[in-house]
Amino acid sequence: MFDKIVPRSEDYAKWYTQVIRQAEMADYSPVRGCMVVRPYGYALWENVKAQLDIRFKETGHENAAFPLFIPMSFIEKEAEHVEGFKPELAVVTHGGGKKLEEPLVVRPTSETIIGYMYSQWIQSYRDLPVLINQWANVVRWELRPRLFLRTMEFFWQEGHTAHATHEEAVEETLRILDIYTDFAVNEAAIPVIPGRKSESEKFPGALTSYTIEAMMGDKRALQAGTSHDLGQNFAKAFEIQYLDANQKQQHCWTTSWGVSTRMIGAIIMTHGDDQGLVLPPRLAPTQLVIVPIVPKNRADDKQAVMQAVDGICETLNGVRYHVDDRFDYSPGWRFNEWELKGVPLRIEIGPRDLSNQQVVLARRDIPGKDGKTFVPMNNIAETVPRMLETIQADMLKRATAFRDANTFEPESYDEFKEAVENGFARVRWCGDAAYEEKVREETQATIRCILMEQPDGDGKCIVSGKPAKEIAIFARAY
RNA sequence: CGGGGCGUAGCGCAGCCCGGCUAGCGCGUCUGCUUUGGGAGCAGAAGGUCGGAGGUUCGAAUCCUCUCGCCCCGACCA
Numbered sequence: 001m002f003d004k005i006v007p008r009s010e011d012y013a014k015w016y017t018q019v020i021r022q023a024e025m026a027d028y029s030p031v032r033g034c035m036v037v038r039p040y041g042y043a044l045w046e047n048v049k050a051q052l053d054i055r056f057k058e059t060g061h062e063n064a065a066f067p068l069f070i071p072m073s074f075i076e077k078e079a080e081h082v083e084g085f086k087p088e089l090a091v092v093t094h095g096g097g098k099k100l101e102e103p104l105v106v107r108p109t110s111e112t113i114i115g116y117m118y119s120q121w122i123q124s125y126r127d128l129p130v131l132i133n134q135w136a137n138v139v140r141w142e143l144r145p146r147l148f149l150r151t152m153e154f155f156w157q158e159g160h161t162a163h164a165t166h167e168e169a170v171e172e173t174l175r176i177l178d179i180y181t182d183f184a185v186n187e188a189a190i191p192v193i194p195g196r197k198s199e200s201e202k203f204p205g206a207l208t209s210y211t212i213e214a215m216m217g218d219k220r221a222l223q224a225g226t227s228h229d230l231g232q233n234f235a236k237a238f239e240i241q242y243l244d245a246n247q248k249q250q251h252c253w254t255t256s257w258g259v260s261t262r263m264i265g266a267i268i269m270t271h272g273d274d275q276g277l278v279l280p281p282r283l284a285p286t287q288l289v290i291v292p293i294v295p296k297n298r299a300d301d302k303q304a305v306m307q308a309v310d311g312i313c314e315t316l317n318g319v320r321y322h323v324d325d326r327f328d329y330s331p332g333w334r335f336n337e338w339e340l341k342g343v344p345l346r347i348e349i350g351p352r353d354l355s356n357q358q359v360v361l362a363r364r365d366i367p368g369k370d371g372k373t374f375v376p377m378n379n380i381a382e383t384v385p386r387m388l389e390t391i392q393a394d395m396l397k398r399a400t401a402f403r404d405a406n407t408f409e410p411e412s413y414d415e416f417k418e419a420v421e422n423g424f425a426r427v428r429w430c431g432d433a434a435y436e437e438k439v440r441e442e443t444q445a446t447i448r449c450i451l452m453e454q455p456d457g458d459g460k461c462i463v464s465g466k467p468a469k470e471i472a473i474f475a476r477a478y
Numbered sequence: 479c480g481g482g483g484c485g486u487a488g489c490g491c492a493g494c495c496c497g498g499c500u501a502g503c504g505c506g507u508c509u510g511c512u513u514u515g516g517g518a519g520c521a522g523a524a525g526g527u528c529g530g531a532g533g534u535u536c537g538a539a540u541c542c543u544c545u546c547g548c549c550c551c552g553a554c555c556a
Contacts, residue, residue: 004517013550032548087554109556143479143554150555203556223556260556293515332516339516350515360515368516444552 005340007274012218019268020147023277023341033145033152040341041148041264043285045155048263049135051187051283052157055179061131061159066113068137069104074112077237081111084204088140090152106139111205111230111256114160115238122252125164125244129172133159148265149222149478156260162240162252166231169253173229176257177210177452180225188263189280189395190214190270191403192224193473195449200433203256207231213448213473215403216269219423221448221475224266227257265478270399271365277342278364280395281388288321288384289338293331293350301351308354308377312347315381319388339364344391345384365391365398407473416462420445420474429472430461439463439474448473 005018020026025041037045053063069092076082090106093099107113118130135157145151159176163169177194184192192212202209206228214224234240235251244250271278281287292309294302309323322343324334331348338346348360359380363371375383406423410416419425420443429450440446450472461468 011550017549028548084555138556140555144550144552154556156556226556258556262556295514297513327514330514330516330518332514332518334517335515336517348515352515 005274005276008217008272015272015274016265016269017147019272019276019340025264025268025277026147028147031152033142035145035147035151035153037155037261040285044264044267044279044283045261047283047285048188048259049157052179052183052259053133053135055183056133056157056159059131059175059179061133061161063134064132065134065136066107066110066117068107070107070110070113072103072105074116075105077112078205078233080233081205081237085109085140088142090139090141107136108138108140109256109258110134110136110138110158110160111234111254112238115234115240115254118160118162118252118254119238119240122162122240122242125242125250128162128164128242128252129168130162131159131172132161133157146265146478148261148268150262154261156258159255159257161255162235163254164242164244164250164252166229166253169231169255170229173208173210173227173255173257176227176255177212177225180212180227180257180259183259184212184214184224184263184266185396187280187282188267188270189282189392189399190224190266191396191400193449194452195473196452197226197449198431198433198436198447198472200436201447203228205230205233206256207233210452211449213475214266214270215399215406215424215475216266216478217272217402218269219406219475221424221473221477222262222266222269223448223477224263225257225259228255230254230256271395272342273367275336275367276340278395279342279344281344281392284320284342284344286320286322286341286343287388288316288319288345288347289343290321290323290347290349291331291334291338292323292325292327293348294327295351296327298351304354305349305351308349312349312359312377312380316384317381319384335362339367345387347380347384361387363387363391365395410462413462416474417443420476423475424448425462425474426471427462427474428459428468429470429474430464430466430468431470432461432464432466435461435463443476445474445476448475448477 006014008015024038026038027036029036085108089108092104137153137155139153142150142152161172181192181194184190192214194212197209197211208229210227211223212225214222216222232251232253234254240252241249242252268277290309292305294305342364344364346362353359357377358374361373361375407426408419408423409426410419416425416427436447450470454470458469
C-alpha cells in the first residue's frame with residue numbers, strides 16, 4: 001500500500017503530493033483542479049475549524065450561511081473587484097434546461113452578496129457592528145491547481161463585518177490578524193509573519209490587506225490567511241448605509257477575512273519530513289497511537305499485552321489515541337504507516353516491556369532511536385500529555401529556527417537576488433510599484449508583506465536606492 | 479494560455495527507437511502455512527479494450543494522422 005516517498009531535497013513538489021496521497025489526506029478528483037478531502041485530511045481540517053471558530057465566537061462573531069450563487073451583476077458593482085475576479089469565475093448560464101436571464105456566478109468570495117444583504121439589514125448606528133462569519137466552499141477557476149494550496153473549489157471561512165467608523169473597521173481587521181497569528185503559532189506551530197500587503201498584492205476592492213506569511217520547507221513563502229480593510233468601497237457599491245446619531249446617512253466601513261484549507265498545506269510543508277507528515281499535537285486527529293506487539297502463537301502473551309493496553313487507555317484522559325491492533329501487519333510496518341501519517345506520539349508495547357513494567361514512547365518529531373524513551377507503566381498518564389506539549393513547543397521552535405536561519409538581510413541588490421533564491425529577504429522598501437515589478441521579473445520574488453512591527457530609523461531601498469522607511473519581506477511564493 | 483513530460487493490471491514501471499509467438503516486472507490484493515521489537519518468508523491465485531478514433535501492414539503497445547486526459551515548469555491567484 002505504501003511506497004517510499006521521494007526525499008524533499010530531491011523533488012519537493014513530488015514529495016508534497018506523495019505525502020498527501022499516501023497519508024490519505026486527499027486525492028485527485030475526476031474533475032481537473034478539484035480535490036477530494038479524505039477522512040484523515042478532513043479530521044485535521046475539522047480541528048483547524050474548531051480552533052478558529054472558538055476564537056471568532058470569543059470575539060463576538062456569529063456564523064451564518066449565504067448562497068452559493070451570486071447574480072453576475074453583483075460582482076460587477078465594485079470596479080476593482082470585477083477586475084480581480086473576472087478571470088477566475090465559474091458562471092452558470094443555464095438552469096432547469098433553460099438559459100438564465102442573468103448568469104449566476106458560483107461564489108469566488110462573498111463580499112458582494114453579503115454586502116447586498118447588509119444593505120437590507122443595516123438601518124441605524126444601533127445595528128452596528130455586524131459581525132458575521134461563514135464556513136463555506138468557494139470556486140475560483142484555477143489554471144494551475146495543487147492539492148490544498150490552489151484548487152478550483154476550496155473550503156474556508158470568510159468573515160464579513162460592518163462598522164460605523166473606519167477606526168472600528170481597522171481595529172476589527174487587526175484583531176482578526178492577531179487571531180490568525182495566534183492560531184498559526186499556538187495551534188499549528190507555524191511561525192508566521194504578520195504584515196501588510198503591497199498595493200499590487202492586495203485583495204481586489206480592499207483599502208488595505210493584511211496577511212500572515214509562513215516559510216515552507218523549501219524556503220518559499222505561503223500566504224496562510226488574510227484580513228482586509230475594505231474601507232467604504234463595498235458599502236458604496238451596495239449602499240450599505242446607516243443613520244448616525246446626528247440623523248445623517250453614512251456609509252458603513254466593512255472588513256473581510258479568510259483562512260482556507262490552504263492552512264492544511266502550510267502545516268504539511270512547515271513540519272513534514274522525509275518520512276511523511278509531522279502534525280502538531282494540538283491539531284492532530286490522532287495524538288497518540290499505541291502499537292501492541294505480540295507473538296501470534298503465544299496466546300497468553302497476547303492477552304497480557306492487550307490487557308496492559310486497555311489499562312493504559314483507561315488512564316489517557318483527554319488524549320486522542322488509537323490502538324493499532326492489526327496483527328497481520330508487522331510492527332515495523334505499522335510504525336512506518338503512523339509516521340507517514342504524522343501522529344505525534346507512539347507507544348510500542350510488547351511482552352518484553354511487560355516484564356519490565358514499561359513501554360517505549362516514540363516522538364514523531366525526532367525520528368529514529370533518538371526520539372524513543374522508556375516510560376514506566378505507571379507514569380504514562382502524566383508523561384503523554386506533557387510530552388505532547390513538549391512536541392508542540394519543539395515543533396514551533398524548530399520551524400522558527402529554520403525560518404530565521406533562512407531569512408537574510410542583504411546589503412546590496414546582488415545580495416538581495418541571492419537571498420530570495422535561498423529564502424526570505426528582509427529589506428528596506430521604498431514602496432514604488434515599478435521597482436516591485438522589476439524585482440518580480442528579475443528574481444520571481446514578490447513582496448510577501450510589509451512588517452507590522454517596524455523598527456525605528458530609516459534607510460535606503462534595496463532596489464531603488466531611494467529613501468525607505470519601511471521594512472518588507474521579499475520571497476518566492478506559492 | 480505558452481513550454482516540457484507522461485498515458486501499458488489498484489499503484490509504480492519495462493517493452494516502442496529497429497512491428498512478429500500466449501504483453502512482462504516490482505509493489506499491492508486474495509488463499510494457505512510459517513512469522514511479528516523498524517516496511518516478514520514460502521507456495522499458489524486473481525487482475526489488461528496497452529487513454530480513444532482512424533490509418534499503414536499478412537501482422538500494431540510498437541509506425542503515421544487526429545483526438546482526449548493528466549502531471550511538471552512559467553504568466554494569474556487564498
